Amino acid sequence: MPDTARPRPTPTPTPSAGRSWVRLDDRARCRAMLALSKIMVAAQEFVDHTRSRSERLRRAQLRVISPGLEFAGMPEHLHKVVEGVFKEIEDRAFRPLLAAQDMGQAGLISQQSFDVFVDLWPAVLGALTPWLQEQPDRMNAMATFAREGWSSDDARRLGDQVCTWFAAAQAARATLANAVVLNPSLIRATDEQAVVHHCVLADFALLFGTFLVHEPGIKPLPELSLAMAKLAHDAATRAYSLATTHRFADQEQLVG
């Protein structure tokens, strides 16, 4: 695969505001070239929905990732709380998505589903956070558990490509969660809201993937699983980029 192009003059660098949701027009163009789904392109609308519920979303929630109900070691009372909210999310947010006849319709339903998710998800995180803070190792154990889930036989029913994107999304989300635990001041105040919004979007898509894995009888649109996996990855990696770009910047840029 040789690239025979000769060296080209370097154009004058264009000042960039960074990879954030305000540059979604650029991202949408790029994603269109990658032939991604309509749901993916609509990520801005998801984020806009989240902004109206900012008061429910907290910085501390960045530290928590979904363990899934199968995670061993969760106390019974906590398991019941999480199970109850998961059931609500499944019934009110995820099952309506299964009724979509095409991806256009799925895109519309998914925004309503996301609204429901944003209302319910903080209850799960609020229940999990104190338990996680009791023993920091639980976070790593949950991250490993969640990541390895995408290699299971149950998950592979969704297809290798879908599992690959979900696993990468889970890894990005867990990496950010770990980074925040290790360095609570990692995220700049000006970026915090956008980071939280993208994390919630990633959690939404990741939990939908988990739902598909644990409900072998359901049949979503064939493209929906992959679209959600890529949405999870896009949101999780963008959150990580927003949170950590200043740590990757050249020193002279920081000084400037």
Next chain:
Amino acid sequence: MSARLPPKQWDIWFASLRPGIRGEQMLDHNVLVVSSTLIQRASSVVMVAPITSTGRDAPWVVPIEPQDSGLDMLSWIECDQLQALAPTPERFRTFRRRLAAHQRPLVALALQNVFDGALALPLGGS
């Protein structure tokens, strides 16, 4: 341009890759330097990720737009095609520019995907 040698992490160079066989990147390519500047003091090679103009849809391939790369088209950084090159003018022929800072975390995550389980520390957390 050899005045900028040795290449530094996050530099984009036009470079001569190693010979290869079908499926491997080879010959002349733009590349992104990914190995740390610290390790280069003790190592005789620099790790690079080839950059191509042919898109691949995978989490270990990072799309970069011209304003972020200095290249004149949408390109893809292939983090699964890493090569070790000597930091010499024969290998590193033309310096392009530094990769935009906001793209670097995405490359770090893509590399993490490639080396799943082999990284001891969370990225950006220390």
